[in-house]
Amino acid sequence: MLKILIPTIMMFPTIWITPTKFLWATSTMHSFFIALISLSWLKWTSETGWTASSSYMATDPLSTPFLVLTCWLLPLMILASQNHINPEPMNRQRLFISLLASLQTFLIMAFSATEIIMFYIMFEATLIPTLIIITRWGNQAERLNAGTYFLFYTLAGSLPLLVALLLLQQTTGTLSMLILQYTQPLAISSLGYKVWWAGCLIAFLVKMPLYGVHLWLPKAHVEAPIAGSMVLAAILLKLGGYGMMRMMVVLDASNKELAYLFIIMALWGIIMTGSVCLRQTDLKSLIAYSSVSHMSLVAGGILIQTTWGFSGAITLMIAHGLTSSMLFCLANTTYERIHSRTMVFIRGMQMMFPLTATWWFLANLANMAFPPLPNLIGELTIITTMFNWSPWTIVLTGTGVLISAGYSLNMFMITQRGQIPNHITNMPPYHTREHLLMALHLIPIILLVTKPELLLGWCY
Numbered sequence: 121m122l123k124i125l126i127p128t129i130m131m132f133p134t135i136w137i138t139p140t141k142f143l144w145a146t147s148t149m150h151s152f153f154i155a156l157i158s159l160s161w162l163k164w165t166s167e168t169g170w171t172a173s174s175s176y177m178a179t180d181p182l183s184t185p186f187l188v189l190t191c192w193l194l195p196l197m198i199l200a201s202q203n204h205i206n207p208e209p210m211n212r213q214r215l216f217i218s219l220l221a222s223l224q225t226f227l228i229m230a231f232s233a234t235e236i237i238m239f240y241i242m243f244e245a246t247l248i249p250t251l252i253i254i255t256r257w258g259n260q261a262e263r264l265n266a267g268t269y270f271l272f273y274t275l276a277g278s279l280p281l282l283v284a285l286l287l288l289q290q291t292t293g294t295l296s297m298l299i300l301q302y303t304q305p306l307a308i309s310s311l312g313y314k315v316w317w318a319g320c321l322i323a324f325l326v327k328m329p330l331y332g333v334h335l336w337l338p339k340a341h342v343e344a345p346i347a348g349s350m351v352l353a354a355i356l357l358k359l360g361g362y363g364m365m366r367m368m369v370v371l372d373a374s375n376k377e378l379a380y381l382f383i384i385m386a387l388w389g390i391i392m393t394g395s396v397c398l399r400q401t402d403l404k405s406l407i408a409y410s411s412v413s414h415m416s417l418v419a420g421g422i423l424i425q426t427t428w429g430f431s432g433a434i435t436l437m438i439a440h441g442l443t444s445s446m447l448f449c450l451a452n453t454t455y456e457r458i459h460s461r462t463m464v465f466i467r468g469m470q471m472m473f474p475l476t477a478t479w480w481f482l483a484n485l486a487n488m489a490f491p492p493l494p495n496l497i498g499e500l501t502i503i504t505t506m507f508n509w510s511p512w513t514i515v516l517t518g519t520g521v522l523i524s525a526g527y528s529l530n531m532f533m534i535t536q537r538g539q540i541p542n543h544i545t546n547m548p549p550y551h552t553r554e555h556l557l558m559a560l561h562l563i564p565i566i567l568l569v570t571k572p573e574l575l576l577g578w579c580y
Contacts (some may be wrong), residue, residue, distance in 0.1 A: 121173035121232055127154050131221040135214050147217050150197050151195040158191035159563055173518045181275055182578035185438050186362055190227045193354050197347040198556045200449050208365055219249040221348055227355055236285055236295040243359055247274055258343040266343035273336040275328030275481055280319035292562045295508040301369050317378050320367045329361030341408035353411050354441035361437050364422045378531020381421040387516040389416035394523035399550045403451045414440045421502035428505040431576045436498025438575055445484040447562035453554050455548045468540035476550050477536045479558040486565055488528035494568045
């Protein structure tokens with residue numbers, strides 16, 4: 121654990137001491153070096169469930185994929201941000217990269233925490249750098265409004281969780297994940313315990329987000345700079361799913377009817393947000409709503425509480441993290457050239473940039489769960505487990521898959537095909553940096569096809 125955490129903390133002096141002209145190259149190489157070291161976590165040698173560096177920080181096969189994804193994303197965020205942050209004053213550039221590094225530090229400590237209260241503190245701490253990135257570096261005039269939505273939705277959802285954790289500590293005498301998994305699940309009989317059950321999950325369902333408490337997400341995505349959109353889509357949404365999987369161990373499995381309301385909202389959210397995507401004109405907003413649709417499927421898979429549901433949820437979360445981050449990068453590269461996110465203004469790009477059109481095509485195939493990518497493995501596993509739970513769910517999940525294919529192909533056709541508009545005359549070409557960025561998103565997705573047990577290790 122320390123072999124990753126110490127180099128991440130040492131990024132801060134590196135960022136502030138490095139000479140001006142080497143700042144971006146040095147910080148990218150430093151973060152990429154951390155990402156490469158983090159791959160060693162994937163080689164699981166322990167015979168027990170956890171590998172611990174201390175009693176407070178440990179990794180197991182559930183947290184390992186999220187930790188590696190966190191480390192992998194930092195160099196990609198720095199690469200993606202370089203173009204639009206570069207013209208700013210040097211101190212603001214250094215501060216921006218420092219915020220990204222602090223976000224990685226908090227996320228590593230959140231995913232590796234063995235005490236649930238420490239996980240809660242780090243879960244909340246990620247709010248601060250994300251909020252600063254959205255409100256200080258956002259592109260549009262609405263960014264303060266988006267930051268307010270993000271702050272209040274997250275805090276309002278988190279307060280019941282804190283009360284629920286204090287009650288859990290009082291009842292069981294511990295909040296250690298290492299011990300709680302061996303304690304007797306709390307029997308939920310009274311109304312108070314049912315409220316406690318809901319309190320444990322609401323914070324994570326807001327973070328995912330579940331349809332109905334999702335309004336902060338499209339606003340935050342649209343107003344955030346590219347690094348903010350990437351980290352939100354790829355990792356911060358996954359904190360909700362990860363927290364739910366950890367808390368499900370504590371909750372009483374015999375009271376599954378308490379989850380029915382949330383499962384219904386998740387299934388309905390797949391249809392509703394997919395339908396919004398079909399009519400969406402804003403490129404970033406479309407990708408944000410598609411994230412809500414996919415995470416609703418993940419929420420349903422986790423709430424079913426079966427092995428297949430959990431394994432499908434992990435697979436889909438990791439695959440979706442890389443795919444949606446890649447789509448946001450592609451949308452940003454287009455925005456930097458045309459200065460508009462409206463899809464009608466972005467036509468015929470395939471004629472001008474054929475290689476970039478290939479990246480768009482592959483990213484859209486991954487988003488619509490094209491075989492044999494891990495997106496398909498995750499979606500099929502969750503749909504199967506939900507069908508086993510209730511055959512009627514196939515109507516909603518099947519319709520959701522069709523809508524997903526519809527809006528993904530629609531996004532590709534509108535932006536890449538057709539006649540080039542008259543206002544697009546001389547656009548700068550795509551740089552090697554941008555093609556490298558897309559390749560570093562796509563290569564892990566393809567490689568995961570060859571070794572899916574890296575994601576499924578916790579369940580089998």
